[in-house]
Amino acid sequence: MEELLRMEGISKQFGEFFANRNVCFEVRAGEVHTLLGENGAGKSTLMNVLVGLYQPTSGSIFLHGKKVKIDSPAHAVKLGIGMVHQHFMLVEAMTVFENIILGDRRSKKPFIDVKERKKEILELSWKYGLNVELDEKITNIAVGAQQRVEILKALYRGAELLILDEPTAALTDVEVEGLYSIIEKLKAEGKSIVFISHKMREVLHVSDRITILRAGEAICTLDADKTTSQELANLMIGRELSEPIYSKVTQPGDPVIEFINVSYKKSFKHGGLSEVSLRVAKGEILGIAGVDGNGQSQLAQIAAGVIVNESGEVKLKGKKPSTFAPRGFIDERVSLIPEDRNLMGLVGDMSIEDNLVFKSTEDVRFSNFHGWLLKKNAIRQYSEELRDKYDIRCQSVAQETRNLSGGNQQKVILARELEAEPDLLIAVHPTRGLDIGATRYVRDSMIEARDKGCGVLLISADFDEVLQLSDRIIVLFEGQIMGEYSGKNPPIQEISLAMAGK
Amino acid sequence: MDGSTISDLIIATVRMATPLLIVALAELYSERAGMVNIGLDGIMAFGALVGFLVCYWTGNPYLAVICAAVAGVGVNMVYAFCTITLCANQIVYGMAINIFAPALASFIYRVVFGVSSTLAQATLMKTVAIPVLKDIPLFGKLLFDQTPMVYLSYLLVIITAIYFNRTKSGLNYKAVGEYPKAAETMGINVIRQKYIACIICGFFAGAGGAYLTTCYVNTYSDGVVAGRGFIALAAVIFGRWTSPGVMMACLLFGFFDALQLRLQIGSNLIPYQLFQMIPYVMTLLALTLLGNKISGPKANCKPYFREER
Numbered sequence: 174m175e176e177l178l179r180m181e182g183i184s185k186q187f188g189e190f191f192a193n194r195n196v197c198f199e200v201r202a203g204e205v206h207t208l209l210g211e212n213g214a215g216k217s218t219l220m221n222v223l224v225g226l227y228q229p230t231s232g233s234i235f236l237h238g239k240k241v242k243i244d245s246p247a248h249a250v251k252l253g254i255g256m257v258h259q260h261f262m263l264v265e266a267m268t269v270f271e272n273i274i275l276g277d278r279r280s281k282k283p284f285i286d287v288k289e290r291k292k293e294i295l296e297l298s299w300k301y302g303l304n305v306e307l308d309e310k311i312t313n314i315a316v317g318a319q320q321r322v323e324i325l326k327a328l329y330r331g332a333e334l335l336i337l338d339e340p341t342a343a344l345t346d347v348e349v350e351g352l353y354s355i356i357e358k359l360k361a362e363g364k365s366i367v368f369i370s371h372k373m374r375e376v377l378h379v380s381d382r383i384t385i386l387r388a389g390e391a392i393c394t395l396d397a398d399k400t401t402s403q404e405l406a407n408l409m410i411g412r413e414l415s416e417p418i419y420s421k422v423t424q425p426g427d428p429v430i431e432f433i434n435v436s437y438k439k440s441f442k443h444g445g446l447s448e449v450s451l452r453v454a455k456g457e458i459l460g461i462a463g464v465d466g467n468g469q470s471q472l473a474q475i476a477a478g479v480i481v482n483e484s485g486e487v488k489l490k491g492k493k494p495s496t497f498a499p500r501g502f503i504d505e506r507v508s509l510i511p512e513d514r515n516l517m518g519l520v521g522d523m524s525i526e527d528n529l530v531f532k533s534t535e536d537v538r539f540s541n542f543h544g545w546l547l548k549k550n551a552i553r554q555y556s557e558e559l560r561d562k563y564d565i566r567c568q569s570v571a572q573e574t575r576n577l578s579g580g581n582q583q584k585v586i587l588a589r590e591l592e593a594e595p596d597l598l599i600a601v602h603p604t605r606g607l608d609i610g611a612t613r614y615v616r617d618s619m620i621e622a623r624d625k626g627c628g629v630l631l632i633s634a635d636f637d638e639v640l641q642l643s644d645r646i647i648v649l650f651e652g653q654i655m656g657e658y659s660g661k662n663p664p665i666q667e668i669s670l671a672m673a674g675k
Numbered sequence: 676m677d678g679s680t681i682s683d684l685i686i687a688t689v690r691m692a693t694p695l696l697i698v699a700l701a702e703l704y705s706e707r708a709g710m711v712n713i714g715l716d717g718i719m720a721f722g723a724l725v726g727f728l729v730c731y732w733t734g735n736p737y738l739a740v741i742c743a744a745v746a747g748v749g750v751n752m753v754y755a756f757c758t759i760t761l762c763a764n765q766i767v768y769g770m771a772i773n774i775f776a777p778a779l780a781s782f783i784y785r786v787v788f789g790v791s792s793t794l795a796q797a798t799l800m801k802t803v804a805i806p807v808l809k810d811i812p813l814f815g816k817l818l819f820d821q822t823p824m825v826y827l828s829y830l831l832v833i834i835t836a837i838y839f840n841r842t843k844s845g846l847n848y849k850a851v852g853e854y855p856k857a858a859e860t861m862g863i864n865v866i867r868q869k870y871i872a873c874i875i876c877g878f879f880a881g882a883g884g885a886y887l888t889t890c891y892v893n894t895y896s897d898g899v900v901a902g903r904g905f906i907a908l909a910a911v912i913f914g915r916w917t918s919p920g921v922m923m924a925c926l927l928f929g930f931f932d933a934l935q936l937r938l939q940i941g942s943n944l945i946p947y948q949l950f951q952m953i954p955y956v957m958t959l960l961a962l963t964l965l966g967n968k969i970s971g972p973k974a975n976c977k978p979y980f981r982e983e984r
Contacts, residue, residue: 224860226981247862262857264850266973274843275850276861283842326861 183232192218210386255327256336270307317348373402426455429628435485453628460643468652477509478502508595521575526556563588580611692929698907701879708872709852709974714772716904719884724780726885727895736800736889747881755873762978794894835918852972
C-alpha cells in the first residue's frame, strides 16, 4: 500500500515538559492505524500537531511524500486531514446543517445555498451510512449522532485522512458497532483512519497496524493480527502488570444509605432519576454501571446531599437526614469523590493544604474559635503527613492544586475524603483520566476503606472497573434501575445488555 | 393627552432610541464574537466629543459622525489588544475604558475651550424627509422626517438580521462567539474575527456617541452619555442577541426616556429626579425579569488561548 502520511522526529514541548519527543509515525492509504497509549502519553498532542492546532517544537510532516508545514487547522483541512476530537467541536446552539457548512469555502457566494448544500450532504451521508437529521439542533441529538455529524463534517471537507480521537469513549455498545461499520465503509472507499484509543479490545478489532506511544515517545509499530492484548498492555505501560483480583463481600453489615422510590426530574431521560430504590451497607461496594448521562450524576449528588430529591425518601443510617444539605451529610460521615475533580473536588487556585482541610476547618486540630483563627502550622504538618501517606507528588504542600497532574489531584481528594473516616464513600468516576499506576492506587484505597467497614457507592462509566470492584452491581439506564446483579461471577452479557436498555 | 402630544412622544421615542440602537448593535456585533464590551459608555463619550469638535470646526455633522466612529475604533483597539492578544479579562478592560475615555474627552474639551460658563455650540444635523413616504397620514411625518442617522440605524437592523441568519460569513462569525475552538478547526481565523468584531463595535459605538452631540443637543458637556452605554448593554440581553429584538428593546427604553421628559414638564409637585429614574428602573426591571432564562453566545467573555492544554 502507498504511503499517505509520514511524521518524522516530531517533538512538542510545553515549557519544560515534552508532550512528544522525537516521534515517528506513518500512515498508508486505506488503512486503520491505531495510536495506542495511556492518558498523557501524547496521542492527542501528536494529532493536534498534525491538524495544525499546535506547532511542533521540531520535526517535519510529509504528505504523499512531499514535505508540508501545517500552520493552521484551515491548512490541514485543505490538505485533506480531518479530525474528530474527543470533545466534539460542535456549536451546540446551531443546527447539524449549520455545523457542517461552517467555514465552508466551496462557493464565493455570500449567502448560504441551503438547497444545494443539503443535497450534497445527504448524498455523502447515504454513501457512508451516516444518517443525521440536518435541521435538528446539536443539543437535541444523541452523542452517537453528534459523532456522525463530526465524521460527516470532515468528509464534507474532502478528508482523505480521518483522525478519530477516543471515538468510543462516550458511546453505548450498539453505537460502537455502528461506528465500526462506518469505519469499514470508509476504508473500502480508500480513506485512511488514525484511531486513537487506550482500550485493547477495540484496538485489536478495528486496526490494521498499531503504534504504541509511551511518555511522549513512539515505542514501536505492530501489525494488529500478529499481537495480543497482553503484549500491547505491557508495551503501553512499559512493564509487566497483572490485573489485581479483589475479594468480594457477600455478607455486608447494616445499611448506611437507603433510597426508597427516589425521583428527580423524572421526565428527563438524561439527567433524571425515576423511582430509584437501592441501599448501600457497611463494608460493601455497590457498583452503579451504565453509560454516562443516565442519571448517575444526579444519583451521586442526592446521595451527598448536594441536590434534593423531588419525591421518595433518602435514609442515612436508618433515619431521615436532619439537614438535607452537604454539611448535614458530611456530619453523618458521608464522603464524596466528585465526578469532576476540577469543578467540584478542588479549588484549583488554592494550595494543597487548604484543599485538604476544607471540610474540617472547624476541627480543633486546625483552628481556634470554631474556624475563626486557623492553626497554620498544624495544617502544614497535617498536610505533609498526608502527602507522605497518600504519595502525593508535589513540590510543596503550599503548591496550587491546579498545577498537579490528574492522578495527584485525585490523591488530594482521596486523602481529604478518606481521612474523614467515612461511613459512606461516594466515588464517581474515581479513576477517570488517571494512568494505570494511579488507578491502581485509587482502587486499592477503596477496597481498603470497604474492609474497614465503610460502605462504598461506586459510580463509574468504566464497566471493567465496576466488575472488578463491586460486591453488588446495579445498572442505571435513563434514570431507571434495570436490574441488580451479584458482584461475584456477574453475568457480564446480561449486564451489558441492561446498560443498553434491553 | 391630545393628538399632538402623542405624536410628539412618538417622535421623541424614535429620537431617544436611535443612539441606544446604534450602540446596542455595536455591542451585538461584539458579543457575537464572544467579546463582552462594557466600555460602550466610555467609547460613546469619546465619540461624542470628537463628533462635537469636528462639527464645531467644520460645520459638517456627517464628517463629524465619521470621525467620531473612527475615534471609537481607536479607543476600542486598546480594549481589543488587551483582551484578544493578551487574553486579559474583558470586564476589567471594559471598565478601564469607561474610566479612561470620558476623562480624556473631558480633558480635551477643556484644553480646546478652556473653563468657561458659556457652552460652545455646533450645528445640528438637519432632518431629511423622504419624499412620498413622509406624506403618509399620521405616521409619515413622524417616521420619515428624521436625520439620516435614524434611517441608517434601522437599515442596520435589517442588514444585521440578514447577515447573521442568511450568510456564510455571518454563520462563521457566530461560531466564534459560541465555540471558538470548533470555529478554528473549521478553518475560521478566530483572532481576526474577534478583532473585526471590535472594529465594528468601536465604529458604531463612536458613531452612537456622536449622535448625541450632532443630532440631539448642539453642545458637549461631561456626562452627556448619561449611562446610555449601559442601557444599550442591557438592550442586547433584553433583545436576546438578535437585531430585531435589540431594536424592540431600544424602542422600549427610548419610549420611557421620552416619557420621563414629558412627565417632568407636566408636573410641578414631584421632583424631576424621580422621573429621570424611569428608563434606568425599567432597565433593571427588564434584566431582573429576563435574566434567568437567557443565554447568550456560549464563549462570551472567555479569552481564547489557541495552544491551551
